[in-house]
Amino acid sequence: MGSVPAGARVYVACVVLAALACLAPVPGLRVPWWIVALLAVLYAGCDHVPPPRGPRSAGSPGGETPQGMGTFLPVLLAGAFLLPPAAAALVALPGALLARVDQRPRAPRRVWRAAQLAVAVWAASRAYGTLGGPDAVATPRFPYALVPAGAAVLTFCAVLAVLDGGILALAERAPLRTAWRGLFARSLAPVAAHGLAGLMMAVLWRSPYGPVAALLVLLPMYVSCWVFAQYHRERAAHQATIRALVQAVDIKDGYTRGHSERVGQASMMIARELGMDDDRVEGLRFAGILHDVGKLGVPTRLLRKDGPLTPEERRIIELHPEYGHEMVRGIAFLGEARSAILHHHERLDGSGYPYGLTGAQIPEFARVVAVADAFDAMTSTRSYRRARPVPTALEELERCAGTQFDPGMVAALVRSLGRHGWHPAVTADDGPPVLPDGRTSAPHASDALGRGAP
Template sequence: MEAVPARARCYVTCVALLALLCLLPLPTASRAPWWALALLAALYAGCDHLVRRRFAGTFYPVLLAGAFLLPPPAAALVPLPAALFPCAGPRSAPLRRLWRAAQLALAVWGASRVHWALGGRDAVTGADFPYALVPAGAAVLAFCLVLTVLDGGIRVVAERVPPRRAWRGLLSRSLGPVAVHGLAGLMMAVLWRSPYGPVAALLVLLPMCVSCWVFAQYHRERAAHQATIRALVRAVDIKDGYTRGHSERVGHASVLIGRELGMDEERVEVLRFAGILHDVGKLGVPTRLLRKDGPLTPEERRVIELHPEYGHEMVRGITFLGEARAAILHHHERLDGSGYPYGLVGGQIPECARVVAVADAFDAMTSTRSYRRARPVAAAVEELERCAGTQFDPRMVTALRHALARYGWHPAVTADETPHQAPASEPVPSSPGPPR
């Protein structure tokens, strides 16, 4: 509690008082049956407990069904028991519980007020489709707007986020998922008012719970993927600390190229994986060669040039990487066939490998090394264009140039300051060369 700024406490208190005003006048039995209110509140508490404990998410269909079925003051009561007295996970601070309760109460009240003002109650009772979708859609929008305004406000007050950034993206990120929950809530409300009664409305929750489970599984799998990649990159950074941060920057540049080429987000994500992991094969190269101060012998250079094959072998069984595995194997190939490990020519080189090759060379030139300063971005792009057609795919070079002109180049890490001498595995190039 001591860590919460006074201004944030004041903000939460004001929101709670506003929510309290929305509860007045308290609903009467004639306008809102208490049994319906109690059932929806208990149902929401159970669903909220299940979703938060099992799926670590939020669950709004019951709240929106309450907004479609009950008068605004009664609908605002539905989230209070679950928000004020949560039974999932460790008990949060009282101020946090008060904030969540007030926020949800205001959002449900706003959704119900809009829904009733547009005649949504009669549309639900008469199952008047498609007109019932209009007030329901407006109610969902009001629900999202209230949550967005309040969330942005707490970010400004508690976290000192600039107002111009506090609300950026909040509404667009929440509108899609809440719209799906709103459709489920509308189906619940229609079935509730139908001759089949509340029992039939409960059937809507089954597919929603299944969807939550699938969504949670997807995010857990994605988190596992990210953890796998982080572990591999960390291992490379520990072994070859001179290029620390290089992998992340190559991944970022690969994403810029992929998006400029119009690739879908799934392929762009694969490109990011490819860029981040392109040097993972260095784990199979003796550390003494990676850190050697003097020039490499031809035999030592041949050993280092095996790192794409080592990397491919390491990630061959990681199925979620997809075509990123081909990029790891072929990112040192050249269009003229002088690259390695297989000397592929032109179109024989996988597209993702051609993207990573350009991103790799670009970062090698624009990163500071102990033996040379980083080249300016414009000079690096000019060098890439000079080598386009022989070493690099001109289409990838052009895409990078356009992306840099549009977004600039702002890497989070630009150099590793630990080493004081250039390693033998990365000699000073007069041109991009085959980046190692």
């Protein structure tokens, strides 16, 4: 556990001790061990259904979700509805401890997840029992049975959110003011759906149809999880395609290394400030990352030229938006991003290229990327000038708003940077980023506007 901060180790140890306390048997309480064993095997077997992966998945510090974790929460919640709290907490342990974990350190991550789930399931089972859930299911008494089940779901989500926020703050050093933000709200809807499936399992289990009928509830859940996993595998393939294209550009034009990622990040900031939905925000990220992919069609000697460009060389470089559009024309998932790749060098006054579009003729995505592109070009050191401080770059964007840039996009970037600052993710070859207070970074290299940045 050498790579885990000391505070996080203490925190995990405390949660493990709490989990052990939850597992302590209650004297005189009869436990149906066959149900515990069957549910534990079912939950462990669900590890074969790969869940989606994403940044900071709940319960998995470091931004990845161990396989099986959370995919079949109906099994865990059915255990909370069918078993005493200590026995219900046992159901999660085999699956959590045997789950495949890709990121290191693996053992602490497994122990953490096992302890976290044990505490959450124990608390959910206690809430369910306190409100008379077992009697409501045994009778059955609907819709009253939904009340203890709903309380169990809320308790489960709340415990996970509290524990997740703590590990994010201590293991990943997330700011305390943001570590817990949104964790409960994001998990409530999916856990509630899984809770209903778990309640159906518990009702059928106690009915004359028995456990076999209860297990049939898992079939549609399995199918839906498989479809969801297929979607995320397709999305991972999209990401791999984009990474390959960006790496090819970076190899060809070393001066722009890291530039594409930063333009994608700034484009997302503008999109969120404008209130775009998640799909369009993701599309703008793709557009920002791939806006210079057409440089693959430009001679390397021109991209790496240190001196001024001749008019003929400039005309050749100004073909890169069209080259890029041709390269991505057949990539359907890019959608609106393709128009940004083609038109991100257009200007509102019609003096841009390749087609000299004006005002609203320029697609919205292109107007966003144009601002993000120019901002990063100015705040990165290029081969012929030093980086400008962030406030200076914003002043220049505002000066050019209405002629070169869309004023709405510029204003959105200014507002977003005012709230969040500028903390771009940089590649291994980059130096530290430009800071919001105006201090410049170590030398970067970018070539955002064909040697024509503001």
